[in-house]
Amino acid sequence: MEEFxxxxxxxxLMPQQHGHDLxxxxxxxxxxxxxxxxxxxxxxxxxxxxxGIFEEYFPEDFYxxxxxxxxxxxxxxxxELQVAGxxxxxxxxHYVISExxxxxxxxxxxxxxxxxxxxxxxxxxINANNKIIDHQRIIKELEExxxxxxxxxxxxxxxxxxxxxxNDNLKKEASEYQSALGDATSYHLGNxxxxxxSQLSKDIGNxxxxxxxxxxxxxxxxxxxxxxxxxxxxxxxxxxxGTIKENKILISGVLERCIIEIIIxxxxxxxxxxxxxxxxxxxxxxxxxRQQQNLEAKIxxxxxxxxxxxNLFSTIRTGNDKISKSTPTKLRQQIFGILGxxxxxxxxxxxxxxKEHPFVEKLRKEILDLMNRYRKIKDQExxxxxxxxxxxxxxxxxxxxxxxxKVQEPTAEWKWFPKNTGINTLTMDGPWDKDELEYxxxxxxxxxxxxxxxxxAEDAKMMFPAQIVASCL
Numbered sequence: 380m381e382e383f384x385x386x387x388x389x390x391x392l393m394p395q396q397h398g399h400d401l402x403x404x405x406x407x408x409x410x411x412x413x414x415x416x417x418x419x420x421x422x423x424x425x426x427x428x429x430x431g432i433f434e435e436y437f438p439e440d441f442y443x444x445x446x447x448x449x450x451x452x453x454x455x456x457x458x459e460l461q462v463a464g465x466x467x468x469x470x471x472x473h474y475v476i477s478e479x480x481x482x483x484x485x486x487x488x489x490x491x492x493x494x495x496x497x498x499x500x501x502x503x504x505i506n507a508n509n510k511i512i513d514h515q516r517i518i519k520e521l522e523e524x525x526x527x528x529x530x531x532x533x534x535x536x537x538x539x540x541x542x543x544x545x546n547d548n549l550k551k552e553a554s555e556y557q558s559a560l561g562d563a564t565s566y567h568l569g570n571x572x573x574x575x576x577s578q579l580s581k582d583i584g585n586x587x588x589x590x591x592x593x594x595x596x597x598x599x600x601x602x603x604x605x606x607x608x609x610x611x612x613x614x615x616x617x618x619x620x621g622t623i624k625e626n627k628i629l630i631s632g633v634l635e636r637c638i639i640e641i642i643i644x645x646x647x648x649x650x651x652x653x654x655x656x657x658x659x660x661x662x663x664x665x666x667x668x669r670q671q672q673n674l675e676a677k678i679x680x681x682x683x684x685x686x687x688x689x690n691l692f693s694t695i696r697t698g699n700d701k702i703s704k705s706t707p708t709k710l711r712q713q714i715f716g717i718l719g720x721x722x723x724x725x726x727x728x729x730x731x732x733x734k735e736h737p738f739v740e741k742l743r744k745e746i747l748d749l750m751n752r753y754r755k756i757k758d759q760e761x762x763x764x765x766x767x768x769x770x771x772x773x774x775x776x777x778x779x780x781x782x783x784x785k786v787q788e789p790t791a792e793w794k795w796f797p798k799n800t801g802i803n804t805l806t807m808d809g810p811w812d813k814d815e816l817e818y819x820x821x822x823x824x825x826x827x828x829x830x831x832x833x834x835x836a837e838d839a840k841m842m843f844p845a846q847i848v849a850s851c852l
Contacts, residue, residue, distance in 0.1 A: 426481040594634035632825035632848035672737040719782035793827040809847035822850035
C-alpha cells in the first residue's frame with residue numbers, strides 16, 4: 380500500500396501537451412516511469428493500471444465492449460465512462476482510468492484486505508499480482524503428504540530389506556551348491572589340511588632332521604667296526620679317504636640313505652606280501668584280530684582296485700555329470716590323506732591301553748640291530764633317545780613316501796641322484812662351499828629329491844631338495 384500511495388503522490392502533473400500520439404505517450408510513460416500516474420489529459424488527472432489488477436476490482440459490465448478506435452474516440456470514452464482501453468504496453472495490456480475510478484479501486488482494495496482480517500497490515504501495491512494465500516492450509520496439506528511419503532518410504536524400505544535378505548539367502552544357497560560342486564571337482568587342498576604342499580614340505584624337513592640326528596656321529600658315538608662301514612660304503616660306490624673322523628659326514632649320509640631304503644623296502648614287502656590276503660582265521664589264531672596288523676595293506680589294495688574300477692566305469696559308461704572324471708583323484712586324496720594321518724600309529728586295544736603297530740615294532744628291532752653293527756653309543760641317555768626316535772622315523776618314512784605323496788595332484792615322487800652327478804643348487808642342498816661348486820659332484824645322495832613331474836624340465840616342481848654329501852671331481 381505504501382508503494383501505491385507513493386506512486387500517487389510522487390508524480391508531478393505531466394504537461395497537457397503530450398504530442399500528436401496519445402497512445403505512444405502512455406506506453407512510454409509506463410515503460411520509462413514505471414508508475415501508475417497521474418498523467419494530465421485535457422487538464423484532468425488520469426491513471427494507468429494493468430488490465431488484470433483493474434478487472435479484479437471492477438465488474439465486467441464496467442469495462443465490457445471497450446473499444447479503442449483512435450485517439451479522439453479514446454478520449455471521448457475516457458471522459459464519458461471514466462475508463463478507456465485496454466492499450467497494449469509491453470507484454471501486458473493497461474487501462475487508463477479517471478482519478479475517481481482510481482480512488483475507488485484503491486478503496487475496494489482496502490476493503491478486501493480488511494475482510495481478510497488484515498486491518499493492521501499495509502496494503503500491498505495495487506499493481507502486485509499475488510493473491511492472499513492460506514499458509515496454514517498449504518502447510519497442513521504438505522504435512523499430510525509428508526506423512527504419506529514417510530509411510531510409503533517405510534513400506535518400501537521394509538520390502539527392500541526383505542528382498543535383500545532373500546537375495547542373500549539365494550547367494551548363500553548358490554554358494555553352497557557351487558562349493559559342494561567345487562569340492563567334488565577340485566583337487567585343491569584347504570589351507571588347514573595337513574597335506575598341503577607347504578605343510579608336507581615342513582614335515583619332510585623334520586623327517587630329514589630326525590634321520591640326521593639318528594645317523595649322526597657326534598660326540599659320544601663311535602664307529603664299531605671300520606670294515607663293516609667300508610662294506611656299507613662300497614654298496615653306494617663310496618670310500619673312506621683319510622681317517623674316520625675326516626669322513627663322519629659321508630658315513631652319516633650313507634647311514635641315512637641306508638635307513639630310508641630299508642624302511643621303503645620293508646614297506647613294499649608289507650604291502651605286496653601274499654600273507655596279507657590270507658583268511659582272517661589265521662589272524663584270529665595269532666590273537667591279534669583287534670590289532671589288525673594288515674589293515675593298511677588291505678586299504679591300499681582295495682583303494683587301488685576301486686580307483687581302477689571307477690576310472691573304467693567313467694570311461695565306458697555314458698553320462699553328463701561333472702564329477703565322474705574327478706572322483707578317482709578325490710578318492711585317492713581322501714583315502715591316502717587318512718592313511719597318512721593314522722597309518723601305522725598305535726593300535727587301541729581298550730580305552731586305557733594301546734600297542735605299537737606290529738610292522739613298526741618288528742622293523743624297529745631290525746634297524747637298531749643293524750645300526751649297532753656300525754656304531755656304538757656310550758651315553759645311555761642318548762642311546763635311549765635314539766631307540767625312541769626310530770619309531771617316529773619309521774612311521775614318517777612310510778606315511779610320507781607311501782601315503783602323503785599320493786595326496787598331491789599330480790602325485791608327488793622322489794628321486795635319488797647317482798654318484799658323480801654334478802651339483803645343482805636348484806634341486807640339491809648340502810654342506811659345501813659355494814665358491815667350489817664347479818669342482819664338486821655327488822658323493823652320496825643321503826635324502827632324495829621330492830616333488831612332482833621331476834623328469835619334466837618345464838613342469839617340475841620341487842617340494843624338498845635332495846640332501847647331498849659332495850666330493851671333489
